[in-house]
Amino acid sequence: MLAELKGMNEECGIFGVWGHPKAAQITYYGLHSLQHRGQEGTGIVVTDGLEIKTKKGEGLVSEIFTTDAIKELTGTGAIGHVRYATAGGGGYENVQPLLFRSQSGSLALAHNGNLVNAEGLKHQLEAQGSIFQTSSDTEVLAHLIRRGGYPLLKDRVKNALSMLKGAYAFLIMTETELMVALDPNGMRPLSLGKMGDAYMVASETCAFDVVGAEFVRDILPGELLIINDEGIKSEIYSFNSTTAMCTMEYIYFSRPDSNINGINVHTARKILGKRLAAEVPIEADVVTGVPDSSISAAIGYAEASGIPYELGLIKNRYVGRTFIQPSQSLREQGVKMKLSPVRGVVEGKRVIMVDDSIVRGTTSRRIVTMLKEAGATEVHVVISSPPIKNPCFYGIDTSTKEELIASDKSVEEIRELIGADSLTFLSVEGVLEAIGRDIDGETRGQCLACFTGKYPTEIYPQELETSAKC
Amino acid sequence: MLAELKGMNEECGIFGVWGHPKAAQITYYGLHSLQHRGQEGTGIVVTDGLEIKTKKGEGLVSEIFTTDAIKELTGTGAIGHVRYATAGGGGYENVQPLLFRSQSGSLALAHNGNLVNAEGLKHQLEAQGSIFQTSSDTEVLAHLIRRGGYPLLKDRVKNALSMLKGAYAFLIMTETELMVALDPNGMRPLSLGKMGDAYMVASETCAFDVVGAEFVRDILPGELLIINDEGIKSEIYSFNSTTAMCTMEYIYFSRPDSNINGINVHTARKILGKRLAAEVPIEADVVTGVPDSSISAAIGYAEASGIPYELGLIKNRYVGRTFIQPSQSLREQGVKMKLSPVRGVVEGKRVIMVDDSIVRGTTSRRIVTMLKEAGATEVHVVISSPPIKNPCFYGIDTSTKEELIASDKSVEEIRELIGADSLTFLSVEGVLEAIGRDIDGETRGQCLACFTGKYPTEIYPQELETSAKC
Amino acid sequence: MLAELKGMNEECGIFGVWGHPKAAQITYYGLHSLQHRGQEGTGIVVTDGLEIKTKKGEGLVSEIFTTDAIKELTGTGAIGHVRYATAGGGGYENVQPLLFRSQSGSLALAHNGNLVNAEGLKHQLEAQGSIFQTSSDTEVLAHLIRRGGYPLLKDRVKNALSMLKGAYAFLIMTETELMVALDPNGMRPLSLGKMGDAYMVASETCAFDVVGAEFVRDILPGELLIINDEGIKSEIYSFNSTTAMCTMEYIYFSRPDSNINGINVHTARKILGKRLAAEVPIEADVVTGVPDSSISAAIGYAEASGIPYELGLIKNRYVGRTFIQPSQSLREQGVKMKLSPVRGVVEGKRVIMVDDSIVRGTTSRRIVTMLKEAGATEVHVVISSPPIKNPCFYGIDTSTKEELIASDKSVEEIRELIGADSLTFLSVEGVLEAIGRDIDGETRGQCLACFTGKYPTEIYPQELETSAKC
Amino acid sequence: MLAELKGMNEECGIFGVWGHPKAAQITYYGLHSLQHRGQEGTGIVVTDGLEIKTKKGEGLVSEIFTTDAIKELTGTGAIGHVRYATAGGGGYENVQPLLFRSQSGSLALAHNGNLVNAEGLKHQLEAQGSIFQTSSDTEVLAHLIRRGGYPLLKDRVKNALSMLKGAYAFLIMTETELMVALDPNGMRPLSLGKMGDAYMVASETCAFDVVGAEFVRDILPGELLIINDEGIKSEIYSFNSTTAMCTMEYIYFSRPDSNINGINVHTARKILGKRLAAEVPIEADVVTGVPDSSISAAIGYAEASGIPYELGLIKNRYVGRTFIQPSQSLREQGVKMKLSPVRGVVEGKRVIMVDDSIVRGTTSRRIVTMLKEAGATEVHVVISSPPIKNPCFYGIDTSTKEELIASDKSVEEIRELIGADSLTFLSVEGVLEAIGRDIDGETRGQCLACFTGKYPTEIYPQELETSAKC
Secondary structure, three states: OOOHHHHOOOOOEEEEEOOOOEEHHHHHHHHHHHHHHHHEEEEEEOOOOOOOOEEEEEEOHHHOOHHHHHOOOOEEEEEEEEOOOOOOOOOHHHOOEEEEEOOEEEEEEEEEEEEEOHHHHHHHHHHOOOOOEOEEEEEHHHHOOOOOOOOOOOHHHHHHHHHHOEEEEEEEOOOOHHHHHHHOHHHHHHHHEOOOOOEEEEOOHHHHHHHHOEEEEEEOEEEEEEEOOOOEEEEEOOOOOOOOOOOHHHHHHHHOOOOEEEEEEEHHHHHHHHEEEHHOOOOOOOOOOOOOHHHHHHHHHHHHHHHOOOOEEEOOOOOOOOOOOOOOOHOOOOOOOOEOOOOHOOOOOOEEEEOOOOOHHHHHHHHHHHHHHHHEEEEEEOOOOOOOOOOOOOOOOOOHHHOHHHHHOOHHHHHHHHHHOEEEEEEEHHHHHOEEEEEEEEEEOOEOOHHHHOOOOOOOHHHHHEEEEE | OOOOHOOOOOOEEEEEEEOEEEEEHHHHHHHOOOOOHHEEEEEEEEOOOOEEEEEEEEEEEEOOOHHHHHHHHOOOOOEEEEEOOOOOOOOOOOOOOEEEEEOOOEEEEEEEEEEOOHHHHHHHHHHHHOOOOOOOOOOHHHHHHHOOOOOHHEEEEEEEHHHOEEEEEEEEOOOEEEEEEEEEOOOOOEEEEEEEEEEEEEOOHHHHHHHOOOOEOOOOEEEEEEEEEOEEEEEOOOOOOOOOOOOOHHHHOOOOOOOOEEHHHHHHHHHHHHHHHOOOOOOOOEEEOOOOHHHHEEEEEEEEOOOOOOEEEEOOOOOOOOOOOOOHHHHHHOOOOOOEOOOOHHHHOOEEEEEEEOOOOOOHHHHHHHHHHOOOOEEEEEEEEOOOOOOOOOOOOOOHHHHHHHHHOOOOHHHHOOOOOOOEEOOOHHHHHHEEEEOOEEEEEEEEHHOOOOOOOOOOOOHHHOOOOO | OOOHOOOOOOOOOEEEOOOOOOOHHHHHHHHOOOOHOOEEEEEEEOOOOOEEEEEEOOOHHHHHHHHHHHHHEEEEEEEEEEOOOOOOOOOOOOOOEEEEEEEOOOEEEEEEEEOOOOOHHHHHHHHHHOOOOOOOHHHHHHHHHHHHHOOHHHHHHHHHHHEEEEEEEEEOOOOEEEEEEOOOOOOOOOOOEEEEOEEEEEEEEEEEEOOOOOOEEOOOEEEEEEOOOEEEEEEEOOOOOOOOEHHHHHHHHHOOOOEEOOEHHHHHHHHHHHHHHHHHHOOEEEEEOOOOOHHHHHHHHHHHHOOOEEEEEEEEEOOOOOOOOOOOHHHHHHOOOEEEEEEHHHHEEEEEEOOOOOOHHHHHHHHHHHHHHHOOOOOEEOOOOOOOOOOOOOOOOOOOHHHOOOOOOOOHHHHHOOEEEEEEEEOOOHHHHHHHHEEOOEEEEEOOOOOHHHOOOOOOHHHHHOOOOO | OOHHHOOOOOOEEEEEEEEEEEEEHHHHHHHHHHHOOOEEEEEEEEEEOOOOOEEEEEOHHHHHHOOOHHHOOOOOOEEEEOOOOOOOOHHHHOOOOOOEEEEEEEEEEEEEEEEEEEEHHHHHHOOOOOOOOOEEEEHHHHHHHHHHOOOHHHHHHHHHOOOOEEEEEEEEEEEOEEEEEOOOOOOOEEEEEEEHHHHHHOOHHHHHHHHOOEEEOHHHHHHEEEEOOOOOEEOOOOOOOOOOHHHHHHHHHHOOOOOOOOOOOOHHHHHHHHHHHHHHOOOOOOOEEEEOOOOHHHHHHHHHHOOEEEEOEOOOOOOOOOOOOOOOOHHHOOOOEEEEEEEEHHHHOOEEEEEEEOOHHHHHHHHHHHHHHHOEEEEEEEEOOOOOOOOOOOOOOOOHHOOOOOOOOHHHHHHHHHHOOOEEEOOOHHHHHOOOOOEOEEEEEEEOOHOOOOOOOOHHHHOOOEEEEO
């Protein structure tokens, strides 16, 4: 259970459409299906071929866009964004898509990922007189595009992209064109869909299912798609592409009904759970998963082990932004917030608790304690990923090594700290076997940097500092 | 999947506490855990022994109660209510608890259930000059209590209760006392908890787990509890009690982590699923459940049948009150709202789809179509309850027989209508075996009226009309 | 300057219309013109002959009624209310019109005034089993009407009105009829207007000007008007009528563009100012008025005295409910809230400051200090009413004698307390000459109780306590 | 009555403070007193010497700043802005102060006025790669400052200012400094105040009275003030200064309690009214003014002519943003919005109606009609300014010559069009005598361009287009 409980933030989600008479409405439903990727803010930019209109705000898709607001966003092309909650770079300005108007036309940008050389580029641009309005990485691309000397926008974009390092999936829209770019490692998921004559792009394929579009193919690492009223064109702007898809997309981020690089996420998680059961058999009475992201793995574990799956933990669905956190004294009296144990299921039982990952360990300790207080006689924690030992610089908010419990503690030390009767992590090989792709006779195609420390791109020292990522 | 998709409304939830310095806060968390029982409105009434304060509104618990609002509700006794969405009797006035102030003191009421003779009583009271401010059943009790001739409140309450017919769980609070009443058939769940010196009452035991209280016992049919600063007293005011707990509480309404009459709801649902697998074995590739209420039954079915459980359907968590419904034209293009099929799981598969019930059949047809469009080669619908053939007069909004597809259609006719390859309902015996209690050598204790037509109370003709129930 | 600065509350305002296809819209604009009579809450009840709909809320007319809300209030008859801010009896329940639904039809009530025997009547009704939902006087009338034995509503209303004592202007609406009643002393203003075939009733004639209706006549003391689709009928239900119109309506409450009993309010105030100049000539350089209510009197004083009128005090127009009050420390540093002195006008000048009344004296002291700090060499306070020595029981919130500075202090003592160089009150004779009517050779027709202690009705001891008045 | 009724927009207001422990609170009250200069949006930027925080939004000061929001704006230096409602350049981005963050520190800007060469400068800057985030003139200054080559901020600011043409009053704040600049013609009012050790700057002196500060002096044309923790310094950056204060500030914009260049606005308006009476004596029964801005002139006219001043027109105070405009059909039935005639005052009378200006003439026609319908036998329109024949390029929204009725129509033609019995404008000499300053033996110091067509600066053709001015 990475999400709120662990401080490991979710990523952003992007959605674009070209050639549909209700582009804003389609984008609304598309973004809605990507809401799990970010709840802090959302925006839509729409074009009718002549004029660009926009609406954005801090909150959920269903909160920001009223019926009236959507109606005013008339046009046949649109891009939209959902943004994750983050401490440093919040605020209305940072809500995407960013829109840059000038006397020669508008430029709208939506971004998922994180640039590792953004600070350096920003420094250079500011020294040349550029004024940044946001603390977002994304704005760097706009300045690079505006300054680039080529007469064609397409070439200015390619030139600008070539200066960026890191993980990114970009949607770029002008009054007359939609461009789609993925970084040379393809670290963030991005797919192309189609619905009648309209093209769509989305961070996850679940968006196509929700709007009724059909999946065409995944965007390639280092590819630039140019979609306009004349059709769709593809150019490869980077010839050093090596696929390194973020493994946490499978393990935690993506919706279980999405497919990433052809693999269904729920199915991948079930295989991770089965593989765990095979790697470390445990004697127990029930298997339970931490909702929502670990349910699939838990069911996989149950199927493979023959130990029945039970609902040992329940999540309260109605915890929104306005929920009042219990005071310290009430928490001490036992008031629960989002997660509660199911006494009727765990009392007197040896429980296998499946979770997707451990970041700081505090949440795991809390859940173990909860289960024991509810009467579990043993709690065996089983994690469907390897220990996270290294920070991510590509968009996942595991800022510093210090915060990662596995960076300097052994499995046994962590087990003791979280109070579990046993603790099992999945092996890196287990992950690769479950979701890796065979490329040139070798299993690879995944970014495993947070487990192994081998980063697929260069890393710049200043990147360790905070900027508003996505 | 009864809830939103089927128009069969959820019930209300009630929570009370006596003797806790932060009574309003505790009630807030208690109501929050009962939010699944009603999202239309909510209120809390609190007493500090001298004065009664209240706050209520239309919306979710976390929307209505801000930190400041809760802080102002100082007191050691409180009752609260969550109310379901209903067409006829909405509006601020009908949000509970109802509060009646008079020169001789205040009376606050919170109610879960439905009275079958409310209209008749109201008619008599209005003829005598009573003015009703709400269209709620609950107000009838207040007028009966105020008019009753006994000097002691307790006796006026018992006299008033004796005139009521139907299903009810009442919390009644004055400046100095909390009373708790359950109808003589115990048709609605209501339990007693304890936390230090404070007593608590809740519609479901999950509320005790969430606030850290311990379960004491279920309230008895025909029991009146009187809790005040001198302690707790129990009186049985009806000696014709026969337990007839609403069976749908197990099948659909209650939270899986609650226990009703000692049986865990998740466990009961798994047994229903296992029993289904035993009654009708089906050859298929995957089992899937309609989220959220049918997941437990689906897992039970999978365990018993050996067919793997998969996530074939996914629910969008972020559909709130402000969500924009897709227009007809967008729906026809395939835009989904709350539920979408997982193509990666069902494509090319024979699917067993487990749901909790069928009311009108329209939702089932929609889901079957969705699964087939996503590539399922066969869809076998398996229902963890018997056919609902008769309306409920006790608080569940299955208004008229005409709306119930099973009232005049055979299983085969329904199967054809929903487009399934096969359709299986659980037998009444199967239900009773799974959750019934053995009383005097006979399996009973459940209300099965919606399946069998045998109502545990008299029914009055005017009750077929609408009033604001709870 | 009575209003906010003095804690003497404003009254309520009522508006009704019958026979207009856009009854709710007309009522919206009518209420809007009466907004100065109450800003706490507002509501409209509308009938289309068959069904009654309503919308009310706490706030200004323009805040509560959105375009959509007004559109839903379809009908040809409507009554509306604006309610003043009051400490004791706030809350949504007390916002008027009150609406009482029953199986035999609905009854909507809007009230301006205060009943002096409400508590006694309430006590009797509660003893007979009535339940009151509000702390408002107005509800008493509803219960009396419902209990009255006559078959015709008209007769039940007349019977109920005959039991009431005090000041009241009532609008009573059912699905098919609008009734209008004024107390036997005609203490509150209430007038009849006409616009095409539609009749209108309003607390002040300014409402007719704003909606484009023409004034017909004032409602008579003790009159009951019955307006329905067959036309308009008048019945006098009380034959002991003696006109005693609230004098403060002229001096402070009403809008200057309204006429009360045929006298324009602005003109009356100018005459009060002129009369003051005649009673007590003062040597000074400039005359200024406390905005808004004292401007007319100040201009009258200036005209009669020949001393130029100047803008010595200015009111900030943008102080709404959400305005942040300056902290104590900022107030001590001199931060002003609603009123500021105009240094360029008063510096080095002898200033005559005209105000409408003095209640507690704290505001007068504040303004005198302000003017002196801004450089006025002398400040002569001139009040366009006699000293208020007695509480009002008829709707004006000068609760107790203790709060009235003039109840136990001489003019000289008050002058010293407020720090003025001189203090002049208008004489009672001066008031009567300016606005009194000659009845039977004697100047009367006004309620002067707050000045003279002669109340036009009986007063009951329990009335000294608080209830929600209007 | 220029304001809402005439489409001639109000200007913006700015306020700054340095060296006060509650800088944001003081700014809140200062902005509040300047609210009449702009109601569209407002913002405050605050510095504590190290860090800059900001809060802005679309709405009134009292709507945007809650108690909590103000509390979070801790710091000792602050600048704030209120912005007028405008069609073209609305939106959150354009709400000021604008804040530009960079790695070398922040720059906050608040602006009142309009640059006549903004579009040209913007074009040059964009050609060099600058990206503009707003459609506001103000941002041009930020880009010029960032690009300027001088090492000291002060010199970069002076260099940037020297490139600007037009009317401007700027507040510029960094983490450690507040700079204040006025254009070389001093076309917009801007004054310096003091309160203990804290310095304050405001568009109008009324702000000093409201916060309890004392007036020090007006900012000089072409002056740059630099205020920081070491004190205050003044530099004159332009030596071609000729004072040309906007005359409409006296006639219409400013609050009557403000002083501009030493002249009280209310007093100036009274003199304009007196001068009018002297220029054109009219026989009539009553004098009335169009509220609020023409009341002072009307009282002056009444004093000089001996004709009594009466309240012939009244303004509804409660017309806010959410007020529902009457439909065409209701307007035709006579529903009034903001202004209504006082029948009791004008019926049967010859009325002199004093207004401050005529722009398009539609409002004047409306008011004349209103007064005649209310029974006035004659309506003589008397305007306290000369005819407005030329557009303003310095911040007042009288966009094009076509919209100005006096640009191509004679006084007699206008009179006929508005339906008045006579129409009198004040002469330019009359204006200058009333408010002009004697400079070098010649009466001047005012910008009279809208009356005379003599603009105090160059005008650039592209400036005729719309940009977001302030």
